[in-house]
Amino acid sequence: MRMKHTRHTLTVGAAFAAAAMTLGLAAPTVQAAPPATSTTSATPSAATAPDIPVANVKAHLGQFQQIADANGGNRAHGHAGYKTSLDYVKGKLDAAGFTTSVQEFTSSGATGYNLIADWPGGDTTKTVMAGAHLDSVDEGPGVNDDGSGSAGILETALAVSRDRLKPAKHLRFGWFGAEELGLVGSKHYVDSLSAAERAKISSYLNFDMIGSPNPGYFVYDDDPALEKVFKDYFTKLSIPTEVETEGDGRSDHAPFKDAGIPVGGLFSGADYIKTPAQAQKWGGTAGKAFDACYHRSCDTSTNIDDTVLGHQTDAIAYALWQLAS
Template sequence: MMPFPSLGAVLAVVSLALAAPTSKVNPLVDPEVLVDKVSMDKLMDVAKEIQRFAYESPEKNRFIGTPGLERTMELVEEFLDEAIGYKLDYYDISRDYFEFKYKGKVLKLYNLIAQTKGGDPDNVLQLGAHMDSVAAGPGINDDASGGIALLEIAFKLAHGNYTVNNAVRFSWWTAEEEGLIGSQHYVDSLSDEERQKIRLYLNFDMIASPAGEFGIYTSEFNSVGVEAPPGVAENEKLFQDYFDDADLEWKTVALRGNSDHWPFVTADIPTGGLHAGADPNYHTAEDTCENLNMDVFFETTKAIAHAVGTYALSFDSLPPRDSL
């Protein structure tokens, strides 16, 4: 097998493919334009790089506390900060540190948060995906896929230097596989006032499954006995309409406590997201780039870009947040 390209090679491809902005007038974000900027090649390039990090780690994975996960998180930050040779002064980037005890050892872990410097900070669209894998393998679908999609959109949003009316906050979680530890820590650390500013949280976990589904998290919470907060059904419809317009068949997926959306659900924050269905390689060494459904990965990332562009412009389609 040919060796995977180095990080330098991936960044070089990105820098050659994208010309530096020439206009001093920052364009208002356009959902259709942002969707068109999503690149299938870039999604696979980054997936291969993250898989290389796993294979070069002694553990052959990206489990918490391993070099594979640390290099993955550094890659995300590098793309956001200096990916094409100059500062993309578009995001406030922070590491949300926390400690987690695993097998008698205290690990110092962190979530990575990037929020646009522009846009109303009192009306935030937040998106998230977890970047850790299980110990069994590299975890490329579960869940490098969601994190890569967010990175692709965050990068294209910054490179276009788009003006946003509402703040957009990207989140890359860790320790999801150990019980949603990173995202729960983050939500627990928010004051009621800060929670109120999140108009919608969108989660993306396993969006390149071989099953090839376009699963939309539904507002029907009856299976877990939790009532959906206002805004969930409206977001569900946004994704349904997008897939209908793209002539792609979709299905609804129940929101349960099995991914990083759950801390937001239980904090009464409107929540949604996408999921590509079951994966026979789930939590095995075969969760690799070679087993991704790239067509679904690509189309789902475009759907996410549509949501980002839409809500960065306006939350008019969502009801006002109720007081917590």
Template sequence: MSSRRPLLLAARILGVFLVLSVAPAATATAAGHPRPPAAPTVSEGEVMPHLRALQEIADRNGGNRAHGTQGYADSVAYVRHALDRAGFRTELRPFSYGGAAGYSLIADWPGGDPDHVLFTGAHLDSVKEGPGINDNGSGAAAVLTTALRVADAGLKPTRHLRFAWWGAEEEGLVGSADYVRSLSADDRKAIDVYLNLDQAGSKNTRQWLVVHDTEHGESEAQQAFEAWFAARGIATFDIGVGGSDHESFGNAGIPSSGFSTGISDCLHEACDNLANVDPQTETTSTNALLGVVWQLAATAPATARH
């Protein structure tokens, strides 16, 4: 072995080291704008514990988490505790329905442009007949996981990020409709788009059903979801509007999107339990939401909506 070889090797290793250490820092595009940070992905071990917690809450409260029950109150407390610890500003929005007090949980991530709000939500209540783990613990857990990842990353979004867990959806979109009614015209205009997840972990899902806001056209959010799934070879189906809390936003002139993984055999029954959720589907749904939230958080439209 010649004496030059170790030196060459060292130079080569140093070269590789320099390339590796420079590459991650080179995040500027040709135009000189910083590139948004890549979205994180989660594994089922990060999402499923939230569903187990909601199942346990139902188990110790008569088998459900419905509007007006202790099971719902405990569900809100569970989600709120996690958000408060992570640094969100949380508040309860009370309403009254069917002779019972109800409330939705709203969480704001500090920072971002308050005139461009990216709003993501899911209903947290179940029907009285069952624990509501796919409908809609699955959506609630995906939204919670996404919010907690925003905090973990210390994300500094261009848009302001707001999250919601709605009460009394099963009674007719009551919590979300009440919230939207409480907004001023300026508040409504400040919401760029609302993203909804309802039933995100259905078993035997072959395609993801993407909400198409027919009144406001194909939103940037719908395009972003479709692109995310297409890039992974996952089939999607346009389900139009209707059926969940995004309707409350759409009715108030706020663009919306979101998705569902379809109706399960156990919908609104006692068997909508932890076994009624496919962990892989739930994880894919969560990663789709993470991808789209990360993408939309980093961009703001050139013109405001009027």
């Protein structure tokens, strides 16, 4: 997740509207949003999502740590550790039968890369997409931020392959570059889609930091139907959730949301401080950050709570199996 102080207060659209008003131009035509996703009508016959082995997710995190160790301690945009991370994820997906593509862009004078993986089949006019950012900050290996989300959606994608899932809707996964520089990769991806291609994405689910060591269970409250899918899952586990506010607009779902695509996601907390009430319901330490190593060199493979990582990864699988059926 990107730093709060880099957050833009004015969207490009708002800036254009303001400029248009100043110049006496007509306001831009607002694009019709795609129809809202209907997730409440999921049939009872929907295939059951598998339990995602947390050991497998942790193995990917171990690989990200090793990649950082071998490449100057990070996996940041413009550094060798980023592309090596992308090659690792792509190799797993290619071997599992995904159709992958690497999208290049330039940011801060360096080449950045997005990895897009499509699971063949399903109705592409109703694509369900899950994404995470694969870059770390310069300061550390970024295992929780956002190795956790990257590994979580990778292992879920591999579970799709293991199950030989034939979902009614098309499934797509995305690993974005240069998120930490201002959502650069995800903006580039959304900008690269035509209006028709954007309209085919019925939902985008974002996972940025899902293994925080002093964890919380936060659900994005953007699209009500998508929020409900995650809340239903945690209700089954008797785990209370809260609305995600710390990362609002600070991760890769923002460009999708700005394009009118319904978005949702999960988050386990960054540098906000856990309250006593939160410690009571989730365990952990009150008065301490959810992730005291946020954007620091200590965001290593030991900076992960296995329980929250396991639950949130299972929730990703649950949501994708529900939404795509």
